[in-house]
Amino acid sequence: MSLPDDSRYLRGGPVAQRIIAAVREDAAIATAEGFPPKLVSITVGDTAAVEVYVRNQRAKAALAGIEFEERRFPADITAGELEAAIHGLNADPRVTGIIIQRPVPAHIPIKTLQAAVHPLKDVEGMHPASIGNIVYNQLDLAPCTAAASVELLKETGLDLKGLEVVIVGHSEIVGKPIAFLLMSEGATVTVCHHMTRSVAAHARRADALFVAVGRPRLIKADMVKPGAAVIDIGINSEIGPDGESRIVGDVDTDSVKEVASWITPVPGGVGPLTVAILLRNTMVALSRQRALYQATYGVVDKLAAE
Ligand SMILES: NC(=O)C1=CN([C@@H]2O[C@H](COP(=O)(O)OP(=O)(O)OC[C@H]3O[C@@H](n4cnc5c(N)ncnc54)[C@H](OP(=O)(O)O)[C@@H]3O)[C@@H](O)[C@H]2O)C=CC1
Numbered sequence: 001m002s003l004p005d006d007s008r009y010l011r012g013g014p015v016a017q018r019i020i021a022a023v024r025e026d027a028a029i030a031t032a033e034g035f036p037p038k039l040v041s042i043t044v045g046d047t048a049a050v051e052v053y054v055r056n057q058r059a060k061a062a063l064a065g066i067e068f069e070e071r072r073f074p075a076d077i078t079a080g081e082l083e084a085a086i087h088g089l090n091a092d093p094r095v096t097g098i099i100i101q102r103p104v105p106a107h108i109p110i111k112t113l114q115a116a117v118h119p120l121k122d123v124e125g126m127h128p129a130s131i132g133n134i135v136y137n138q139l140d141l142a143p144c145t146a147a148a149s150v151e152l153l154k155e156t157g158l159d160l161k162g163l164e165v166v167i168v169g170h171s172e173i174v175g176k177p178i179a180f181l182l183m184s185e186g187a188t189v190t191v192c193h194h195m196t197r198s199v200a201a202h203a204r205r206a207d208a209l210f211v212a213v214g215r216p217r218l219i220k221a222d223m224v225k226p227g228a229a230v231i232d233i234g235i236n237s238e239i240g241p242d243g244e245s246r247i248v249g250d251v252d253t254d255s256v257k258e259v260a261s262w263i264t265p266v267p268g269g270v271g272p273l274t275v276a277i278l279l280r281n282t283m284v285a286l287s288r289q290r291a292l293y294q295a296t297y298g299v300v301d302k303l304a305a306e
């Protein structure tokens with residue numbers, strides 16, 4: 001779908017392209033040096049948003065020169081079987097990154113699964129031990145969607161220090177990490193969720209509004225402060241007026257566009273950048289594995305030479 005040329009749109013594509021070009025160079029060097037990157041995606045059951053994500057991961061990994069493998073498991077698999085599969089990937093030196101697509105079926109405790117991924121192969125920074133890094137202002141490997149959303153806000157040129165930011169949605173993969181990333185940048189952050197008394201009252205105060213709920217058109221023009229930046233993270237699949245399936249965000253883009261100074265389109269906003277950051281994180285994880293390898297075996301070489 002092509003978008004009208006409107007400077008209010010914050011597009012993810014151009015930023016994503018720059019990142020993927022840099023990843024491609026890194027991946028080529030690492031491969032030539034004997035450390036080819038390989039990302040494995042784990043999907044459990046079927047979710048429309050996951051299908052879109054995985055399709056784009058595969059396409060962009062190919063562009064970047066990163067090997068990509070999808071492992072799909074049925075929705076009735078046990079947590080134990082999945083953990084065993086993850087341990088197998090941890091032990092395989094050819095696998096340098098593992099991503100567990102969310103959501104997983106309700107009978108599987110996501111935290112246990114995430115904890116089963118070796119932290120050095122955790123390309124989303126979602127291991128319970130890794131997620132703490134962003135609390136300590138160590139931001140080089142952050143959850144991809146959160147990092148993408150913050151990166152797009154930065155494209156506006158707004159000064160994040162003291163900026164009034166409201167986040168709607170507090171999931172561990174999106175809303176919460178966005179809050180930590182923005183606090184690290186000096187923003188004043190309010191986080192809303194389903195128990196918030198008036199999401200509209202908070203949203204209307206925001207200079208920057210992040211929305212990650214999973215409800216088409218939840219945010220209407222009267223909930224947005226004139227001149228605000230609106231970052232729409234929702235990826236919802238619905239049937240359009242033409243009877244075809246389409247992707248829409250959580251924001252009523254057509255009306256909000258008339259009030260906001262910047263808005264991320266869906267598709268074409270946060271989504272493409274999320275994929276690019278996943279690939280960048282894959283290279284960060286790889287370089288950490290290489291550092292460990294060198295620290296372990298480099299010393300052995302040195303001793304042998306002495
Ligand atoms: N573009 C991208 O890269 C990505 C897009 N997504 C999309 O973002 C959306 C959110 O994903 P995710 O965070 O994983 O979803 P979750 O379902 O895990 O979280 C949704 C959040 O929204 C809150 N919420 C629900 N209803 C309301 C309401 N009426 N008002 C305010 N808050 C509400 C929930 O609060 P509570 O927990 O209190 O009920 C919860 O914190 C989805 O559309 C998903 O597809 C997700 C990941 C990446």
Ligand SMILES: Nc1nc(=O)c2c([nH]1)NC[C@@H]1CN(c3ccc(C(=O)N[C@@H](CCC(=O)O)C(=O)O)cc3)C=[N+]21
Nearest residue numbers: 049050052053056100101102145235267268271272274
């Ligand atoms: N562990 C985990 N991490 C995630 O980050 C995660 C997840 N699970 N589960 C599913 C959601 C959804 N998600 C998307 C990312 C990019 C696009 C994307 O590339 N979107 C394009 C779509 C274009 C097209 O239609 O192909 C766009 O918005 O322009 C979509 C969806 C990540 N998620």
